[in-house]
Amino acid sequence: MPTMIAKLGTLAVLGTLAPALGTAHDLSDIDLAIGGSSSWGRPAILIAWRNTNKVFEAEVLVQNLGRDPGKGRVFIEIVDPDGQVLMRRPEAGQEVEVSVNGKDSGGLEGELVQVMGSPQANQLIDRMDRDHIPYTIRAVIETAEGDIDRSNNVSGKTYNNEARVDKGSREQFSYRLSNSSEKPLSLLIEIDSAGFPEDWALETNPKTGEFINLAAGETVHGQLAISQAGSEFRQQRGTLVLRAIDVSTDRVFDVREWYVAADAIQPSLDDREQVIEVLNGSIHVEVVAHDPQSGIKEASGVRLEYSTDEGVTYSNKVMAYADGNFMDPTRFSTEIGPFVPGTKVQLSLSVSDSVGNILRRELGVKEVTGD
Ligand SMILES: [Ca+2]
Ligand SMILES: [Ca+2]
Incomplete structure (x- = not known):
């Protein structure tokens, strides 16, 4: 009786959602998230030098995927290849506040938040660019209350990785996740490949949906690999975002981004x-x-x-x-x-x-x- 099973399945889903939407003391349906850029397909985090002192500002798009307006605080972190935070802007306690309407009243378009860097942050980024050290600019939205999905509250862009895809080539992105705490850590790996070119083969180790257990002080290595074997060379691009979710808190523990493009044309x-x-x-x-x-x-x-x-x-x-x-x-x-x-x-x-x-x-x- 396939129909019956489908119905039961639907009921079960409704049953799980109903308390969250219907309970008198918690009517909120707020889901603040770091957005993606429609023109580019990468996470919508841009490094800008708009102000007169040429200190960088990061522009971060904050969306609300829930129905109700939500408030939160935004900050960015500069993160090394092991996931260690080298710098945070602004300092703790000085985060940028943002209010975003519900998804049907502008929340999907989102609010652009500007986060000030500092001369030290400029120097750090410039030095890592000169030395070709990969780093991630991580943006975090901490929702004031009632965020129904915390797994999308952190996103990042990773720089200085191999980004070029050629016909027939196989490119690899390696990453490390480290548990620098004194307690064991259980991580859920999520790899977001939305918008990735369909004729590029993707291999990942670990795979999306897998769990990793890290003892105190332990580091694990992971890989993402893509190949364009056999297909015509076409100008294409795609982004993979890897999130490691801390299973005990449901929060994003770490995030990496791999942006790749088949592009043989000069600017x-x-x-x-x-x-x-x-x-x-x-x-x-x-x-x-x-x-x-x-x-x-x-x-x-x-x-x-x-x-x-x-x-x-x-x-x-x-x-x-x-x-x-x-x-x-x-x-x-x-x-x-x-x-x-x-x-x-x-x-x-x-x-x-x-x-x-x-x-x-x-x-x-x-x-x-x-x-
Ligand atoms: Ca959220
Ligand atoms: Ca180009």
Whole structure:
């Protein structure tokens, strides 16, 4: 009697949900979550340098998947490959407060929250980018009360991993999960592959839905692997988000993200938007770049290189993100100097997309005039 079984199944599900929705003292249906970006498919966490001091701000999209409005506090963490938190912004107790309407009144679109970094956080990110050390920017929404699903309250983006997929290639992403506490830890592994290209084969160890038990001080290694065997090369991209849920608390213990793209095309520059001008002995440069296949590499994708000795030695400076979403035209700016009047500065630009296709552009020589 398959019909009967199906009916019983439905009733059982309704039976479980009914108390949560119907109990007088708990009418709330709130589910705050770190959102995903519709234009990109990655978690909606962007590193920006909007303010005048060029200290980074992270933009974090907070959605509400429940019917009722909810409130919470947002912070970000910079996390090393072992899952250890290197820095948290803002400091504990200073989290950014956010209110998000229910899902039918704007909650699905969500609220964009800006979290201030610090000069130290800038230096940390810049150093890890220079050293090619993988790190994760983790965003956390702590719901004030009544969140019905805490497994989506933490998301993250992981940088400096191999991101390029070629025809016939097999790419691997390794991760470590460490229990630095003094108690055993039981973790549920969840791998979110929504939006992943269908013709890419995915292998994971452990698999989604598996449990891992870690003794105090123990570390476990895991792998994600994808291959594009046999298919045509097509410009495609996809994101895997790995969450390790602490079974005893239902909270996210750790999160990693693997963004991959099949992309063989260099980023482009919009020449009409290029600005190079001398201001009080310093040189101000502004460019607009875009990369619709895999996105301009975040954080340090656009670098200005400059030489004051006719190209014998070069210094370089990461250009600050001003506005845009890294796939569509996105503005970057920087200032170098001040230089002694009369200095001739040779300028060149390097723009990298997320998988490492690099556009180089010579910007010529700019002479710094006296005031
Ligand atoms: Ca939630
Ligand atoms: Ca590209």
